[in-house]
Structure formats: C-alpha cells, structure tokens
Amino acid sequence: MAADLAHLSPLLIVCCVGLGILLLDVFADPKQPKTFIGYVAVVGLLVALAATGWLFATGGVLLTQPYFAVALTLDPFALFGFALILVVAILTTLASVHYLPSQRCEWGEYYSLVVFASLGMMVMVAAADLITMFVGLEIMSVAIYVLAGFKRQSPFAIEAAMKYFFLGAFATGFLLYGLAFVYGATGSTNLNVVAEHFAKNDPGLYGIVIVIMMIVAFGFKIAAVPFHMWTPDVYEGSPSPIAGLMAGGVKTAAFLALARVFLTAFGGADFENLAISWREVFYWLAILTMTVGNILAVVQQNVKRMLAYSSISHAGYILIGIVASRSVDGGAVAGSGLFFYLLAYALSSVGAFAVVSMLGKDGEEDITYGNLAGFAYRHGFAALCMVIFMASLAGIPPTAGFLGKYLVFTDALAATHMNLLPLVLVAVVNSMIGVYYYLKVIVFMYMREPRREFETIRSVPMGIAFGLAALVVVVCGSFPDTTIRWSAKAATGNPSADSAISAASVIDVPAPVATTAK
Amino acid sequence: MEQVIFWILAIGTVASSVAVIVPPMGRNPVHGALSLVVAFFFLAGLYVMLVAHLVAVLQVLIYAGAIVVLFLFVIMLLNIQSEDLGHPRPTISKLIGVIAVGFVSIVLIGFILKDKGMAEPPVGLPSDSTFGTVKTVGNLLYTSYIVPFELTSILLLVAVIGAVIMAKRRL
Numbered sequence: 120m121a122a123d124l125a126h127l128s129p130l131l132i133v134c135c136v137g138l139g140i141l142l143l144d145v146f147a148d149p150k151q152p153k154t155f156i157g158y159v160a161v162v163g164l165l166v167a168l169a170a171t172g173w174l175f176a177t178g179g180v181l182l183t184q185p186y187f188a189v190a191l192t193l194d195p196f197a198l199f200g201f202a203l204i205l206v207v208a209i210l211t212t213l214a215s216v217h218y219l220p221s222q223r224c225e226w227g228e229y230y231s232l233v234v235f236a237s238l239g240m241m242v243m244v245a246a247a248d249l250i251t252m253f254v255g256l257e258i259m260s261v262a263i264y265v266l267a268g269f270k271r272q273s274p275f276a277i278e279a280a281m282k283y284f285f286l287g288a289f290a291t292g293f294l295l296y297g298l299a300f301v302y303g304a305t306g307s308t309n310l311n312v313v314a315e316h317f318a319k320n321d322p323g324l325y326g327i328v329i330v331i332m333m334i335v336a337f338g339f340k341i342a343a344v345p346f347h348m349w350t351p352d353v354y355e356g357s358p359s360p361i362a363g364l365m366a367g368g369v370k371t372a373a374f375l376a377l378a379r380v381f382l383t384a385f386g387g388a389d390f391e392n393l394a395i396s397w398r399e400v401f402y403w404l405a406i407l408t409m410t411v412g413n414i415l416a417v418v419q420q421n422v423k424r425m426l427a428y429s430s431i432s433h434a435g436y437i438l439i440g441i442v443a444s445r446s447v448d449g450g451a452v453a454g455s456g457l458f459f460y461l462l463a464y465a466l467s468s469v470g471a472f473a474v475v476s477m478l479g480k481d482g483e484e485d486i487t488y489g490n491l492a493g494f495a496y497r498h499g500f501a502a503l504c505m506v507i508f509m510a511s512l513a514g515i516p517p518t519a520g521f522l523g524k525y526l527v528f529t530d531a532l533a534a535t536h537m538n539l540l541p542l543v544l545v546a547v548v549n550s551m552i553g554v555y556y557y558l559k560v561i562v563f564m565y566m567r568e569p570r571r572e573f574e575t576i577r578s579v580p581m582g583i584a585f586g587l588a589a590l591v592v593v594v595c596g597s598f599p600d601t602t603i604r605w606s607a608k609a610a611t612g613n614p615s616a617d618s619a620i621s622a623a624s625v626i627d628v629p630a631p632v633a634t635t636a637k
Numbered sequence: 638m639e640q641v642i643f644w645i646l647a648i649g650t651v652a653s654s655v656a657v658i659v660p661p662m663g664r665n666p667v668h669g670a671l672s673l674v675v676a677f678f679f680l681a682g683l684y685v686m687l688v689a690h691l692v693a694v695l696q697v698l699i700y701a702g703a704i705v706v707l708f709l710f711v712i713m714l715l716n717i718q719s720e721d722l723g724h725p726r727p728t729i730s731k732l733i734g735v736i737a738v739g740f741v742s743i744v745l746i747g748f749i750l751k752d753k754g755m756a757e758p759p760v761g762l763p764s765d766s767t768f769g770t771v772k773t774v775g776n777l778l779y780t781s782y783i784v785p786f787e788l789t790s791i792l793l794l795v796a797v798i799g800a801v802i803m804a805k806r807r808l
Contacts, residue, residue, distance in 0.1 A: 134791065141798070190784035228798050235795045242788060254788045258795055265799035280803070 123187055126180045128170040129201050130191075130241055136163030137234035144227025153227045157216040157580075160230040164209045164237070171201040178608070189309055192247040199458055199609035200244030200375045206591075207367040207469050208237040210584045214360040214473035217578035221479060222358065224270045233364065236262035240372035244379070249298050249308040252376055256294070256340070260287050263369060267357040279356025286349045290339030297332030300325055301384070313384040322389050330385065330397045334404075337380075340373035341434045344408040351419075354427035359479050362423060363472030366430040367465035374437055374461060382444055391536075401442045402542060409435030409549040416556050422486045425556055426471055429512055432549060433464050436527060439542055443531040454534075456526030458606035463519035463595065467511040470588030474505045477575045491560060493569030500582065502564045504589040511592045513557040514550050519595035519602070524550060526603070643686060649679040666712045670705055677701040689769040 124131065140156050140163070147153065174180055175198040182188040191197075212233055219225040235258060242255025264287060268280025302308055304325035305316040322329070338346035354362040381397055390396060412432030419425040440457030477498065478486050495502035511520030528546065531539040595602045653676040657669045677700045684693035767773045778786045 137791075186780055186783050189781060226802065228802055232795065232798060232802075235791060238791065239795075248785070250782060251785045251788065254785045254792060258788065258792045261792065261795050261799055265795075265802050268803060271803070 120184055123182050123184045126174065126182060126193055127187070127191070129167045129174065129198075129205075130238065130245070132163065132167040132170060133205075133234060133238045133241060136160060136167070137231045137238060139163070140227065140234065141231040144231070147227065152220060153225050153230075154216045154220075156227045156230050157212050160212050160234055161209050164205050164212070164234065168202060168205040168209070171198055171205060174198050175202065175605075175608075188247070190248045190251045191242075191245045193245060195608045195611060196375070196379065197241075197245035199605065200371065201241050203371050203462055203465055204237050204240045204244070204368050207364060207371070207465055208233055210466075210469045210473060210588055211360045211364040211368070213580040213584035214363065214469075214476050215358070216580050217576055218358065218360055218476045218479055218581065221576050222270050223272070224358075226269075229266070229269060232262045232266050233361075236266065236364065237368065240368055243372045244375040246376065246379070247310055249301060249310065249313075249380070249384075252380070253294065253298060256373075256376070257291065259369065259372060260291070260340075263361070263365060266361045266364070267353055269358055269361065273356070275356035276358075277356075279353045282349045283353045286339060290336045290346075293332050293339075294336035297329050297336060300329045300332065304329070310380065310383045314387065317385065317387045317389060322385075322387075322393065326385075326390055326393050327395050330390070330393065330395055330400070333380065333385075334397060334400055337373060337377045338404065341370055341377065341437075342431050343404050343434050343438065344411040344431065347408070347412070347431045347434075350431055351424045351427040354430070355421060355423045359423065359472050359476035362426070363469040363476075366426070366472065367469035370430065370434065370437075371461050371465045374434075374441070374457075378441055378444060378457065381441070386445070398442055398537065401438050402537070402539075405435045405438035405442060405542060406545050407435070408432065408438060409546060413549045413552045417552065419556070420487050422475060422488060422491065422560065423472075425560075426468065426475070429553065429556070430468055432553065433468075433512070435549070436524065436546055437461065437464065439531050439539070439546055440527045442537065442542070443527070443534045443539060445534070445536055454527075454530040455603065455606035455610040456523065456528075456530040458609045459519070459595075459599075459602060460523035460527045462602065462606070463511055463523035463592065466588045466592050466595075467508045467518075467520055470504060470585045470592065471508040471512070473581060473585040473588065474501050474508070476581060477501055477578075479576060488559060488563045489570050491563040492567035494564040496569070498575065501585065504585045505564060506561050507589040507592055508585075509557040509560050511596070513554045515554070517593065517596045519592045519599070522596050522599050526606075639686070643683075646679050646682040646686065650676055650683065653679060666717055667709065670708045670712060673708070674701050674705050677705070687769075691769060691771050691774050 140160050143156055143159060144153065147156065174193060175195060179194040179198060182191060182193065212230060215229065215233070219229060239255045239257070239259030239262060243252055243259065246252035246255055264280055264284045267283050268276045270276040298308065301313055304322065305313045307313055307316070317326070335346065342350040354365065357365065385397060391398065409432050412428050412435060416425050416428035416432060419428060437457065437460055440454055440460055444454035444457060475486060478490055507518060511518035514521045514524040516522075524546075528543050531543050653672045656672040657676065677696055681693045681696040681701070684696055
C-alpha cells in the first residue's frame with residue numbers, strides 16, 4: 120500500500136500542487152501580482168517530473184493494491200506520457216506568467232486549472248479502465264474549456280470557449296455511448312478484461328458500433344478531419360499559451376489514450392476483420408487529416424490559425440504511427456516512432472505558441488504574418504527559437520521533428536499487417552506542402568522590414584520556456600540516442616500485463632463483500 | 638404482464654422525447670422542458686424493469702428533479718418569446734440530421750430483426766438479488782471504482798472553479 124502511494128506520486132503530487140496553489144491564491148494579497156503562484160506551480164510540477172523520471176528509470180511499476188491496479192497502470196508507456204505532459208504544462212506556465220497581466224486576466228485560478236488539466240491528461244494516459252479514462256478526459260476537458268475562455272472580456276475568447284465546450288460535450292456523449300456498448304458487450308470496462316473477452320468472442324455488431332463511437336469521440340479530441348472544425352477558432356480565441364497546451368498536451372494525452380484503448384482493448388484479430396476495421400478508418404482519416412490540414416494552413420493569414428491547421432495536419436502524421444502500431448500480447452505497443460513524434464511535435468508546438476504569446480500585447484486576435492515582419496531584428500533569440508520550431512514542425516533536420524517523421528515513416532514501412540506505402544507517400548508529399556507555410560514565417564521574420572511598431576511582451580520566463588523547448592528539440596534531433604531509447608522503452612508497454620489481468624478479475628465480482636483492502 | 642408494462646414505458650419514453658422538440662409542445666421551451674420530465678419518468682420506469690433501482694431513483698431525483706428545474710429557471714430567466722425563435726424553416730443541416738438519424742435507426746432495427754444482434758447481450762447480467770441495490774453500488778464505488786470515484790471529486794472541483802471564473806462578474 121505504501122509502495123503504491125510512492126508509485127502514484129506523480130499523480131498525487133500534481134493533485135496536491137493544484138489544490139495548494141488554489142489555496143495560495145485565496146490567501147494571497149489581491150492587489151499584488153500573481154506571478155509567484157505560477158512559479159510555485161512550476162516548482163511543484165518539476166517535483167512531479169522528477170518522481171516520474173525515477174519511476175521511468177525503474178522501468179515501470181505494478182500497483183499491488185488490486186483496486187488501484189484495475190484503474191491505473193504505471194507502465195513506461197504511461198510514464199513517458201506523464202513526462203511529456205508535465206514538461207508541456209511547465210512550459211505553458213512559464214509562458215503564461217507575464218502574458219496574463221498583459222491581457223488583463225491575471226487570476227490565480229489559471230495556474231490551478233493548468234495543473235488540474237495536466238492531472239486529467241496524466242490520468243488519461245495511465246488509465247487501465249475506461250471509466251477512469253473518461254473521468255481523466257473530463258477533468259482535462261472541463262479545465263481546458265475554462266482556460267480557452269479565460270480572457271473573458273474578449274468576444275473571441277467567449278466564442279472559443281463556447282465552441283469548444285459544445286463540441287467537446289457532444290464528443291463526450293459519443294464516448295459515453297461507446298463505453299456503454301463496451302460494457303454491454305463484455306460486462307466490464309477494464310481494458311484487459313475487454314481485450315480478453317473480445318479475444319474469445321466475436322465482437323460482431325457491437326464491435327462496429329463501439330469502433331464508430333470511439334473514433335468520433337477521439338476524433339474530436341485529436342482534431343482529425345472531419346472533426347476538426349472547432350480547432351482554428353478555438354486556438355485563435357484562446358490565450359496563446361493555452362493554445363500551446365491544447366496543441367501539445369491535450370493532443371498528446373488524447374493520442375496516447377487512443378493508442379492504449381484501441382491497441383489494448385480492440386487490438387484483437389476479430390476487430391481487423393469487422394466490416395469497419397478501425398485501422399482502415401484511421402488510415403483514411405490520416406490521409407484526409409494531413410491533406411485538408413495542410414491545404415487550409417497554406418491559405419491562412421493569421422499565424423495562430425496557421426498553427427492550428429498545422430496541428431491538424433500533424434494529427435494526421437501521428438495517426439500513421441497509430442495505424443502502424445500493433446498490439447503485442449494484448450497491451451504492448453509496437454512502433455516507438457509514435458512516441459518520438461509526439462515528443463517532437465508537442466515541444467515544437469508549445470514552443471511556437473510561446474513565441475506567439477510574445478506578440479500578445481493588446482489586440483492578440485489578429486497576429487498576421489505582417490505582424491511578424493522584422494521580428495528577428497528586435498527579438499533575435501525568440502526569432503531563432505521560432506526558426507527551430509518551424510523547422511521541426513516542417514521536418515527539417517537536425518531537429519526532432521525530422522527524426523520523428525523519419526521514425527514514424529520507417530515504422531509504417533516496416534509494418535507487416537498492412538501495406539502503408541501509399542500512406543507514407545501521401546505524408547511525404549504533405550510534408551513538402553508544409554514546408555511552404557512554415558518557411559513563410561521565417562521569411563517574414565528575417566527578410567521583411569517591420570511594417571509598424573508593435574508592442575511585445577518582454578518576459579524572461581517566457582524566454583526560458585521557448586528557449587528550453589528549442590534546446591530540447593535541437594538536442595533530440597542531433598543526439599537522438601537517449602530519446603530513441605526512451606521511446607523504445609515506452610513502446611514496450613506494461614512489464615507484466617498478466618498480473619494486471621488477474622487483478623482485473625476482481626472487478627467482475629459485483630458481490631458486496633469484496634476482499635478487504637490491506 | 639412485463640411485456641405490457643415494457644411497451645407502455647417504451648412508447649411513453651419515445652413519444653414524450655419526440656414531444657420535447659416537435660411542435661406543438663416543442664414550440665414553447667417551457668412545455669418542451671416539461672415533456673422532458675415526463676420522458677425521464679418513463680425512463681426511470683425502464684430502469685426499474687432492468688432491476689437497476691438505484692439508477693431509477695437517481696434518475697428521478699437528479700434529472701427530473703434537479704436538472705430540469707434548472708432548465709426551467711434558465712428558460713424563464715431568458716424569457717424567450719416565440720417570435721424570438723423565428724419561424725422554423727427547413728435547413729440543409731436539419732435535412733442531414735434527419736437522414737443521419739434515419740440511417741442509424743434503420744441499420745439498428747435491421748440488425749435486431751435480422752439476427753437479434755442487439756437483442757441479447759453476450760454477457761448475462763448478474764442475476765444476484767443484490768444487483769443494482771444501493772449497497773452493491775456503494776461497495777463497488779469504494780472498492781473496484783475507488784480511483785475514478787476519487788477523481789470525480791477533482792472533476793467537480795474543476796467544474797466549480799470554472800463556473801466561478803466564467804460567470805462571476807468581478808474576480
């Protein structure tokens with residue numbers, strides 16, 4: 120029991136940090152700036168990151184308490200997700216501390232909502248049970264709905280929050296219907312039990328309904344075409360650091376949860392042979408998402424909208440990693456490229472949005488390319504970091520984005536269960552289209568004279584945020600050995616899925632006198 | 638006997654749900670909300686037939702009791718007149734909605750008629766006499782589902798913070 124609590128420490132620390140800074144805000148002097156709350160949050164998240172690192176170094180742990188084990192798994196897969204989410208949350212917080220006062224919306228609850236959102240994401244990626252995953256998803260979503268509309272005085276922010284809320288609630292409805300059908304078909308919500316059941320029984324019509332519902336629900340969260348309509352408006356109206364959290368954190372969590380649910384619970388051969396196989400659906404969704412996202416990104420004039428469409432097209436590339444992955448022995452995820460890509464993509468987009476936050480002073484709704492003109496002459500370091508992020512998103516070496524694409528494509532070409540060559544070709548063509556609009560940013564920053572004076576936020580923590588992100592992106596791209604090793608470790612999955620299944624069988628007993636907890 | 642009660646409840650649920658959005662009831666938001674209460678009561682009856690007593694009670698208490706009352710308050714506070722709603726006219730999105738719903742219903746009904754795909758769940762429900770009682774559900778909440786149960790408290794906290802942030806006039 121005590122060991123379990125130590126193993127759950129990343130989650131517990133994040134939870135306590137969220138509650139702590141909420142209280143700190145209550146007792147803080149309302150006239151003083153709330154910057155220090157952000158720093159406290161960063162320190163707390165760093166502690167959680169250290170705990171995650173310790174667990175990751177031990178190679179994942181098994182929870183001994185059966186009621187914890189049925190709900191959460193702390194395998195390297197989940198711990199990799201924890202680390203990524205925590206880093207994204209830390210960078211978001213750092214980018215926010217001086218951004219909020221400039222937007223006149225500096226309320227301490229912001230930081231606790233960011234922390235709780237990350238807690239929800241962490242629960243999602245660690246969930247071994249669909250109910251737990253659902254609660255995690257809701258914690259994350261509710262916090263992000265509010266953060267999207269945090270600049271309450273701006274009509275764009277209200278629009279963003281409303282759109283995101285209604286479509287998110289709609290997607291949640293689909294997810295819940297899907298979960299209800301899973302429970303109806305198998306009598307359990309535990310992923311391992313569901314997988315065991317579907318290994319023995321033909322999913323049939325239930326399988327089709329479940330797959331459709333789940334794909335719609337996750338499609339909204341990862342913003343895959345045709346469920347992407349909300350993305351540009353929401354990213355544009357949200358505070359820029361929160362747009363970074365959505366692009367980097369929410370998408371990472373949703374993709375990892377999607378990978379775990381589909382590869383663990385619906386990874387069986389019977390699901391491949393359904394009239395609607397989820398792998399086929401994701402195959403076509405990936406093509407659609409990459410192409411539509413890229414083409415619409417080309418025509419954007421607003422940088423935030425461009426980044427939103429670029430994040431849509433990246434969802435397509437990540438879907439290739441999902442299609443190429445294959446569950447091994449019920450649970451393990453093959454294809455380490457997926458993890459590397461998520462890392463590269465999350466850090467690049469968080470960093471890019473952190474740089475965009477600099478331009479946020481008064482009138483953020485309209486950050487056009489023209490506003491970026493001559494940016495490099497006034498903010499050399501920020502412009503340099505932006506170049507790195509754009510190169511990484513475009514997939515130009517020596518950045519992590521290039522290597523991520525390379526690894527995902529090799530995974531796809533090595534996949535034996537499906538011929539993914541056409542998919543990879545579409546992806547390569549799309550990457551080339553992408554280079555156009557990413558380079559456009561660089562051209563405007565370096566080669567155009569500033570059209571007019573515009574105010575920027577000068578903030579050291581913001582600089583640290585995008586500086587760190589750029590450093591990691593370059594280091595992971597140039598010296599990738601360690602990161603590739605970590606990704607491979609994350610891809611090996613649960614150290615012993617069997618014991619999780621035996622623990623999960625506890626859940627089948629609805630008897631009131633279940634075993635007493637020790 | 639059970640069949641008769643089921644059909645009464647099922648037809649009642651569908652009819653009152655349709656009445657929520659379809660004129661003449663649906664034209665007036667208050668009438669719509671009230672037919673929603675009726676639908677919830679019929680649904681509660683269906684839950685009783687499924688031996689889910691606790692869910693049935695919660696359905697009446699929370700949905701019919703609390704949530705619809707909240708609906709009514711909001712509707713009355715907004716004070717929507719029928720001229721504000723405008724004249725209902727067919728739009729392309731409504732057409733798409735009708736087609737989608739019709740398609741899904743036909744597929745589902747077809748499957749049920751064809752091979753009873755949905756009629757019998759592959760896993761038999763526990764026939765235990767304690768199934769669905771408050772005691773059983775409570776036990777499960779504090780054992781197998783303790784983690785999601787505790788996390789729900791965080792979810793509620795986040796929702797409360799969010800409501801205050803979004804709605805409070807001065808922070």
